[in-house]
Amino acid sequence: MTLIKSKLPTTGTTIFTRMSALAAQYDALNLSQGYPDFDPPQALLEAMSRAIKEGNNQYAPMAGLPALREQLAGQLALHRNVNCNPDTEITIVPGATEGIYCSIMASVHSGDEVIVLDPCYDSYAPAIHMAGGRAIHVALQGDSFAPDWAAIEAALSPRSRMIVINSPHNPTGTTWSEADLQTLEKLAQQHNLLVCSDEVYEHLVYDGQQHHSVLQRPGLRERAFAHFSFGKTFSVTGWKTGYCVAPPALTAELRKVHQFVAFVAVTPVQQAIADFLTSDPGYPATLADTYQRRRDLFCHALEPSRFTLRPSQGTYFQLLDYSAISDLPDRQLSEEWTRSPGIASIPVSVFYQRAPRQGLLRFCFAKRDEVLLEAAEMLCKI
Ligand code: GLN
Numbered sequence: 001m002t003l004i005k006s007k008l009p010t011t012g013t014t015i016f017t018r019m020s021a022l023a024a025q026y027d028a029l030n031l032s033q034g035y036p037d038f039d040p041p042q043a044l045l046e047a048m049s050r051a052i053k054e055g056n057n058q059y060a061p062m063a064g065l066p067a068l069r070e071q072l073a074g075q076l077a078l079h080r081n082v083n084c085n086p087d088t089e090i091t092i093v094p095g096a097t098e099g100i101y102c103s104i105m106a107s108v109h110s111g112d113e114v115i116v117l118d119p120c121y122d123s124y125a126p127a128i129h130m131a132g133g134r135a136i137h138v139a140l141q142g143d144s145f146a147p148d149w150a151a152i153e154a155a156l157s158p159r160s161r162m163i164v165i166n167s168p169h170n171p172t173g174t175t176w177s178e179a180d181l182q183t184l185e186k187l188a189q190q191h192n193l194l195v196c197s198d199e200v201y202e203h204l205v206y207d208g209q210q211h212h213s214v215l216q217r218p219g220l221r222e223r224a225f226a227h228f229s230f231g232k233t234f235s236v237t238g239w240k241t242g243y244c245v246a247p248p249a250l251t252a253e254l255r256k257v258h259q260f261v262a263f264v265a266v267t268p269v270q271q272a273i274a275d276f277l278t279s280d281p282g283y284p285a286t287l288a289d290t291y292q293r294r295r296d297l298f299c300h301a302l303e304p305s306r307f308t309l310r311p312s313q314g315t316y317f318q319l320l321d322y323s324a325i326s327d328l329p330d331r332q333l334s335e336e337w338t339r340s341p342g343i344a345s346i347p348v349s350v351f352y353q354r355a356p357r358q359g360l361l362r363f364c365f366a367k368r369d370e371v372l373l374e375a376a377e378m379l380c381k382i
Contacts, residue, residue: 007130014122015350022335023344029375032334032344034170034316036366040235041283044276051271060267062259064092064243068274071281072243078281079203082215088248091255094265095240096200096229099254101127102261103225103244104162106253107194108133112161114196115152119145119171119351121198124164133161137353143310145172149183156187162194163187168201168211168314171348171362175205175314178212185219194250195220200229200242203284205314206292215245222247225254230273232316233284235366241269291316291365294372298365301376316366319348323359325382334361341378 019032069086093099110132167176231237330347349355
């Protein structure tokens with residue numbers, strides 16, 4: 001007799017864990033899992049050690065340290081011209097993954113449908129499933145990865161409860177325009193949909209473009225959970241802390257779940273980020289330039305290669321199209337190239353329910369210059 005009946009029988013270990021493990025096994029350059037290989041700002045590290053030494057080591061209030069929530073309300077006003085009440089609309093969470101999970105658990109009832117746009121981040125569909133809902137996968141359009149509004153509308157039913165969106169987009173590096181959000185606003189209002197908006201790469205938008213947040217459109221603001229991650233903004237993915245902004249009624253439901261999934265986020269991390277933002281509120285706005293420089297260095301070094309580069313407008317990911325080089329499936333190729341010549345990437349097909357025929361690998365450029373140049377040199381020889 002089996003002891004446990006799986007609730008996620010078709011789910012394995014995530015591609016990020018698998019590719020990073022393979023990269024370690026073969027001592028490959030690891031451009032697969034998305035994380036920086038350089039240090040966070042020194043002042044943040046000092047703020048963290050001060051926070052620990054000064055005794056911020058017990059539970060924070062369930063919704064997060066008030067000082068941090070106030071700083072974040074200030075940040076939203078500064079960067080997005082958005083007003084929000086830090087007491088009733090901001091919740092600090094142990095990573096955006098937990099925030100997204102809690103917002104889905106709080107909203108999706110048994111039999112509800114949730115639209116997700118493929119290729120999509122791997123945590124959305126399992127969360128919907130755990131809530132008893134059904135993920136309805138709608139593919140982003142062909143080469144542009146723009147939302148296919150006709151297909152999204154056709155996928156809606158009376159059971160549709162929520163749509164999950166992600167801009168800047170992992171894995172493609174595309175971003176949504178203001179017009180996209182405007183269209184979403186109309187659709188969400190018409191069909192009374194909740195919106196789960198994954199904006200963890202909000203500060204990584206390039207070429208002079210702006211990030212467009214659901215918080216900036218009143219018709220979306222009133223029905224959205226917007227998720228952010230300090231891991232991305234401060235280059236501390238291992239600190240696993242982020243926040244969710246949502247109107248009071250949605251926040252109240254999110255917190256009911258959050259208090260029993262994690263209860264709180266880690267206290268000294270919250271104190272350190274609050275202190276860092278107090279002394280350097282402009283820091284997040286400096287990220288785009290430094291990451292754009294890394295993207296450009298990597299792309300420029302790849303010019304002699306046989307890969308076709310897809311434009312990366314945001315995030316720290318660059319898609320390379322290898323169809324001029326090989327017909328092999330992307331999963332096989334990413335593993336092969338990890339073993340030899342020794343460079344790890346993420347196959348894009350894993351982010352689809354039904355992957356189209358395309359030869360795309362995702363490379364993370366949140367790496368030191370010498371690593372990016374070594375990676376590009378290897379790729380140019382393929
Ligand atoms: N978000 C990161 C990526 O896309 C990885 C996070 C994780 O490993 N779960 O690579």
